[in-house]
Amino acid sequence: MRDAAAGDALGVLDRMTSILEAFDQDDRGLGISELALRAGLPKSTVSRLVATLVRQRYLERDGKRIHLGLRLFELGQLAEQPRELRAAALPVMADLRTTTGENVHLAIRDRREMVCIAVMRGRFAAPPTVRIGGRLPIHATALGKAVLAHAPAADVEEVVAAGLEAWTAHTIRDPAVLCRQLDDIRGGGLATEVGEFGAGVSCAASAVFAPSGRLVGAVSVSGCADGFDADRFAPAIRAAALMLTRRLAPGGSRAV
Amino acid sequence: MRDAAAGDALGVLDRMTSILEAFDQDDRGLGISELALRAGLPKSTVSRLVATLVRQRYLERDGKRIHLGLRLFELGQLAEQPRELRAAALPVMADLRTTTGENVHLAIRDRREMVCIAVMRGRFAAPPTVRIGGRLPIHATALGKAVLAHAPAADVEEVVAAGLEAWTAHTIRDPAVLCRQLDDIRGGGLATEVGEFGAGVSCAASAVFAPSGRLVGAVSVSGCADGFDADRFAPAIRAAALMLTRRLAPGGSRAV
DNA sequence: TGCCATGGTCCCACTCACTGGAACATCGGC
DNA sequence: GCCGATGTTCCAGTGAGTGGGACCATGGCA
Known part of the structure; x- marks a missing residue:
């Protein structure tokens, strides 16, 4: 947590939101690298966080393609x-x-x-x-x-x-x-x-x-x-x- | 992260999901204490995480009542x-x-x-x-x-x-x-x-x-x-x- | 068949963000 | 004013999280 390029990311949760918000409607899945780029985070960090989010079903993964997961849909409806x-x-x-x-x-x-x-x-x-x-x-x-x-x-x-x-x-x-x-x-x-x-x-x-x-x-x-x-x-x-x-x-x- | 009562929470992200998943359809908002109880986390931890989630608009807060936020709805739709x-x-x-x-x-x-x-x-x-x-x-x-x-x-x-x-x-x-x-x-x-x-x-x-x-x-x-x-x-x-x-x-x- | 580009995971020493108990506020109710 | 309940703040300790870089796949391309 050294240099926050634009005063953006502060904690894990903020890092996570950077990842989730990197998705937009016309994406047919993003790779780790692309995601890291958009979120402004190191690849290794993204890889690790994504693994956790996939485990929690907030993200889904199909080979290299990562998308927003079903659990987000469910939660959103609540x-x-x-x-x-x-x-x-x-x-x-x-x-x-x-x-x-x-x-x-x-x-x-x-x-x-x-x-x-x-x-x-x-x-x-x-x-x-x-x-x-x-x-x-x-x-x-x-x-x-x-x-x-x-x-x-x-x-x-x-x-x-x-x-x-x-x-x-x-x-x-x-x-x-x-x-x-x-x-x-x-x-x-x-x-x-x-x-x-x-x-x-x-x-x-x-x-x-x-x-x-x-x-x-x-x-x-x-x-x-x-x-x-x-x-x-x-x-x-x-x-x-x-x-x-x-x-x-x-x-x-x-x-x- | 000492004693995970039921092998549940391991990292911040898992703790966060415990919080989000504590909500269900017929809730008209939960307080910190109730939330802490359901999520199986200490009050102080919940208070802190909720503050971050509210800042990120994943949760909303109206006085003491906390609900799932609009951003979750948006993300879910994606x-x-x-x-x-x-x-x-x-x-x-x-x-x-x-x-x-x-x-x-x-x-x-x-x-x-x-x-x-x-x-x-x-x-x-x-x-x-x-x-x-x-x-x-x-x-x-x-x-x-x-x-x-x-x-x-x-x-x-x-x-x-x-x-x-x-x-x-x-x-x-x-x-x-x-x-x-x-x-x-x-x-x-x-x-x-x-x-x-x-x-x-x-x-x-x-x-x-x-x-x-x-x-x-x-x-x-x-x-x-x-x-x-x-x-x-x-x-x-x-x-x-x-x-x-x-x-x-x-x-x-x-x-x- | 090598060779490079690309994309993903793993390793590991460093350290700071996160933790949570306890003390401190705040609010109603009686 | 006292009390129970609820939420926030403090703070020292430490281990979860970090990220650079090594490593490992693929998959063109010549």
Whole structure:
């Protein structure tokens, strides 16, 4: 533990997370060397830690190819926030999908990003662009703006301070414009977005609150930008968000 | 690392897994003391490790209540096996749900258990009894038997040796009966089960193979035992399993 | 058939991160 | 204010963890 190149790794656990986080979605397995490179750790260290993680089934190994293991999947499903919200949301999302025919998403906030925790594909809609477990920029998506509108002002400032990265030509980059939109969203209960994150994709979202009033996430409906009429879906989305709050009450949801 | 009470914990990583695995589905958060008790570790150690895990967002903390964190959910979604199979399976499962109206499940094998990796609720079916990420006994479910029928004989022996635990009065406990069923399943391509795992619940399943011929898991349709006609669903289930194999070919699945 | 490049494991002396008991805070409850 | 329960901090001791490098496979390539 001598030179931490970038003040990153401090203990074994941190070293382990460097390893686990070296994986990304399009990997068909990594070798020890590649893993060591990405994690910024010596090969011998990675080799040893990987052996332990494989033993614990947090990683799997097929010859030289190493992937994330089944146990991580299992544990992930037990994570409190996603589990609770998902369980309550699935029937509501199914309704929303039926009434709109479009793709329906559910996401929760994590610092300056949204994490998608459920997706339902609309009957005639294009395949969703977001993956369960995928991250979305908070300032460039309807889901994100819906949540941000009800977050403390400090959070908005933090997002702005981090820089409003442009994902498309339509991404809002001006803090003033963003704030104005957030005001509107707070008033109208609906956030919208047209091609700000993905070209040709529109989205409308509503924030979801727990019965306690705590902000927990957002639901959205998204579809192909041309012909997407947010106003038409607005009542259904708002209703879904309210319904979700009700189902989040203890005993309010029993379905999967 | 002096006295490992039951030869369990050896290194920090093992200690960490003891902590993570102390959580189960119906927990609304654990305190340090409870966690230490379950993990069989000293409080001070747990306190310290939890602090690191919270920093890494593998755990979350709300006052004294500790839960599994969002990052575990994210990582879990990246796990190779479930991800690949799920992606290929969802449309197939949706079809199966439509044609049968019952609940549809997808599971993969993990040693002597099946791990459920996708669930779809049938239009008029009762809520599924299995949770995504949940485990099922291999010998007492159609999903399990479908897979076991195509597994090496040694695996069957291992399952038998571990004891055929009775989940209901109908669970198969006689190895000879089980083996005979497995033969039938191998011949007919369909595994069935009537109230062997949950009282009043029937299920029919088919094994799923990768294009390479490797056994990867099973799909099932399940419903209320009275009126459940496995034969009626058989063709659809077999077709779904075959379709899945085709979609598992590289480039065969693009949808979510 | 050698030869090199690549990728993974093993060895082992060094040492610092980790350990855990005990003391110290903090919070409710009565 | 006292008490039990819960969580955090301290600190000396030490062995778990480290990582450079040797070693061992593979698998092209000529």
